[in-house]
Amino acid sequence: MSGLKHRFSYEGATARLLQSEKTEVRVPLAGKLNVALAFPGPYAFGMSNLGFLTIHRLAGTVPGIGVERFFPDLDGREPLPPPFYSFETRRPLGDFDILAFSISFEGDFDRLPGILGPLGIPLRAADRRRGRFPLLVAGGAGVGANPAALSALADLIVPGEGEPVWPALLGRLLQEGPSPAAARDLPGVWAPALDAAPQPAPQPHDVAAAPAWSHIVSPSNAFGGSPLIEVMRGCPRTCTFCLARVLYQPPRAVPVGTFATWLDRHPGLEGLGLIAPSLFDHPDLEALLELCAGRGLRLRNSSVKWERLSDRLLALLWRCGVRGLTLAPETGSEELRRRMGKPLREEAFFATMTRIATHGFTHLKLYFLVGFPGETDADLDATVEFLHRTAGRARPLGLTLAAAFGGFVPKQGTPAGxxxxxxxxxxxxxxxxxxxxxxxLANLVKLRFDSPDQAARQAWLATVGPNLVDEYEKEDTRWAARGRPSSHDTADHDV
Known part of the structure; x- marks a missing residue:
């Protein structure tokens, strides 16, 4: 595609998406210091990510800051070809003072070379001269999971929660200029070229007073185009493989009163997405659902904790338009469940299935984790046998079943890490x-399996250190020798 044709095509696509968005809070698009906030994944995912949206909204609260968005993939089918332009005004991406990446999981590290390379921005921070290239800032849950991986690439890293850090960081960079030295002493900020470790994080964000919410709502988001609001941050559970309990401590629930006030400020809603790592551990979940049901809201949530599914909660979910439920037994092995921190008594589980069917639900999706340390073939057999027993109970209840299987990826900081x-x-x-x-059971249970190769890549990215840049440069060299650009997602690593 020619450069002019690409530009026209991009302008048309972004114009259509912008026109479809409902924007409650507008942020300045230009200022004394201009930020391109990039979500290195599809537009639909970025507009479903409250971390990305919150950082975008907060940037607009700092006088003198202009901020625009960037997505390297607008339709979820294939990445955009270069050159790259901002989402709102189609400004060349390399013209911004700051290029900030909101990274939700480690797999998106691999998208960074494909964005920076066409901009002529060196991957290695040490190779970038101040003033010639944008300052690169990285944050998000994926960065918090493994900040060391980007320590040779990013100029500044925010490995923790963004609300207590981002406005102060932008204010400092506006005042002193966009350089790592300007922010090295700020709490919760890491300048890897200058310091061996991040500055101590500030106090956790007061979610009870100011929960995250979607100030821009796109019909393309993963919640059916519904607005989103955070109702809990962190998780009180003790699953040994999960990052939520590590990254977001302590667990904080949004009070019912705060939620009700937010609903009152948003009359006329039809649907809503309640965002929480473990929604069903909210201490006042029933009251939250009562508020939603009383307003006739259709909830875009399906993941539930089976042991919390009382008749009252099931009735409220049904009133809120939920028709399918997602449960996570993780494995059929009792011993593995114990080591995962995911206890399950089968008879209680099957009794819950009966209650689910009694309340009119007709579909269940079950999640399983394969490859947990110490897993044996006998444990795999136990999972298959558990699914056979589950299918046997589901069929006379009129429940259809689907089962999804993912590979265990060790996460730093978790007990199973x-x-x-x-x-x-x-x-x-x-x-x-x-x-x-x-x-x-081929005709009774629909199966889906994650990609083992992608799980392998994510496992490597979850533990790699500063040498990630070395690997990217090697991959670029190998692909260049073949006459093709690097994809950075098919490398053969011994993991």
Missing amino acids: QGVFCGATELKRRFTAIRRGMKP
């Missing part, structure tokens, strides 16, 4: 064993 990824080849073998065991 010292475990070893089993490897893509072994994960494929285990998935195949489950498929084989589920053949008799």
